[in-house]
Each structure stands twice: as C-alpha cells, then as structure tokens.
Amino acid sequence: xxxxxxxxxxxxxxxxxxxxxxxxxxxxxxxxxxxxxxxxxxxxxxxxxxxxxxxxxxxxxxxxxxxxxxxxxxxxxxxxxxxxxxxxxxxxxxxxxxxxxxxxxxxxxxxxxxxxxxxxxxxxxxxxxxxxxxxxxxxxxxxxxxxxxxxxxxxxxxxxxxxxxxxxxxxxxxxxxxxxxxx
Numbered sequence: 249x250x251x252x253x254x255x256x257x258x259x260x261x262x263x264x265x266x267x268x269x270x271x272x273x274x275x276x277x278x279x280x281x282x283x284x285x286x287x288x289x290x291x292x293x294x295x296x297x298x299x300x301x302x303x304x305x306x307x308x309x310x311x312x313x314x315x316x317x318x319x320x321x322x323x324x325x326x327x328x329x330x331x332x333x334x335x336x337x338x339x340x341x342x343x344x345x346x347x348x349x350x351x352x353x354x355x356x357x358x359x360x361x362x363x364x365x366x367x368x369x370x371x372x373x374x375x376x377x378x379x380x381x382x383x384x385x386x387x388x389x390x391x392x393x394x395x396x397x398x399x400x401x402x403x404x405x406x407x408x409x410x411x412x413x414x415x416x417x418x419x420x421x422x423x424x425x426x427x428x429x430x431x
Contacts, residue, residue, distance in 0.1 A: 270430045272308045273334035274299050275315050275343045281350065282342045284379060285414050295340055298413035302423050308430070317346035320358055326365050334372055336429055339363075341378040341390075356390060364397035373404045373429050377422075380409055 276282065278294035288298060296312045303310055311332055319325055329337075344358035363374065376390070387407040395402055408425060412418050 269307055269309045270335040271333060272303060272310050272336045272338060272426070272430075273329060273332050274310065274312045274338045275329065276312075276340040277316050277343050277345045278314045279316070279345055279347060281347060282340065282345045284410075284412055288413070295413060299338060299422065302413065302419050303426060306423065306427065308426075315343045317344050317349075317358070320344040320362060326362070330366060330368075330370065336373045336375060336426065337366070337370075338375045338377065338426070341376060356393070360394050360397050363394055363401065367398040367401050370400070371404075373406065374401055375406045375408065375426070375429060377408050377410045379411065 274296045276294055276296040276299075278296070280289055283289040283294050285298070288294070294314060296314060300310055300312050311334070313329065315325075339359070341359055342355050344362060345355055359376070367374070376394075391405060391407055394405060406429065410418050410422060413422075
C-alpha cells in the first residue's frame with residue numbers, strides 16, 4: 249500500500265511539474281552573416297542552436313525556429329509562433345536578415361514589424377539579443393520603436409547584448425538571465 253501511494257505521488261508530481269514547464273521559443277536566422285561563431289556555423293549550428301544547448305538543462309519546453317526574410321513573408325509563420333504560446337520569446341535582432349538587403353534599418357524594421365504582429369494578444373515576455381548593437385547605440389532607441397508598434401510589450405520587453413555563445417561567461421549570463429525572466 250505504501251509503495252502504491254509512493255508511485256501515485258510520483259506520477260502526480262511528475263504530471264504537475266511537467267504541466268508547469270515554461271515554454272521558450274527561440275527565433276533566429278542561420279545564415280553565415282548572422283551566426284556569431286564561425287566554428288558553430290561550419291558545424292551546421294546557429295545562434296538558436298547554441299541558445300538551445302545553453303538552456304537544455306533548464307526545465308523549459310524549448311522550440312527553435314530558424315527564420316529568414318522569406319520566412320517572415322509567409323503570414324502563416326506568425327500564427328505558428330503565436331500558437332506555441334511561449335512564456336518567453338527569444339529573438340535575435342537579425343532574425344529576418346536578408347543578404348540582398350542587409351541594411352541595419354531594414355533588419356530592425358522587419359524585427360519591429362514582426363513583434364508588432366506577434367504581440368497581438370500575447371502576454372509573455374520577449375528577449376531581444378544582439379552582438380553589440382545595444383552597447384554601441386543604447387537600448388532605449390530600439391525599445392522605443394518596438395513599443396510604439398507593440399505597446400502591449402511594455403514591461404515585458406528585454407534587450408541584451410551577447411558577444412558569443414561559446415564564451416563561458418556569456419553562456420552563464422544568458423542562462424541566469426532567462427531563468428530570472430521565467431521565475
């Protein structure tokens with residue numbers, strides 16, 4: 249009887265814990281110009297795959313979607329990302345990079361327009377990362393532009409710089425940052 253009770257408790261606890269997993273959606277482009285670390289790119293990886301590896305041991309339901317400019321043009325993809333209902337969306341500033349039109353203004357405009365559409369009816373958090381944009385230009389400018397188009401992200405929009413996903417300090421920083429956002 250005691251063994252049966254322990255087994256039932258374990259099953260119930262497992263179901264409860266799994267039901268409480270945070271959903272994290274990672275969006276990024278896997279083109280050479282966007283992947284931070286060349287060795288990762290050569291091995292078929294991307295920034296998103298690196299983030300997934302960093303967060304793998306966390307108790308999250310992780311989903312990675314490799315994006316591009318063409319991906320963005322398919323309106324069904326916004327619905328697909330929204331239907332996942334992530335608690336946290338992690339997105340690179342260059343997630344919709346177009347090698348034929350690589351201007352920063354176009355890249356950020358695509359990001360802002362995506363977040364505007366994605367955020368409709370969304371109550372989770374958004375973490376936007378860049379290699380060094382925020383260090384050079386400050387976070388407030390991009391944050392202000394995003395919030396003008398997606399005002400419901402106010403209080404749930406976070407912008408960070410990540411130099412490398414190979415660097416141990418950057419990995420720890422990202423893992424802790426995501427943990428704090430989800431808890």
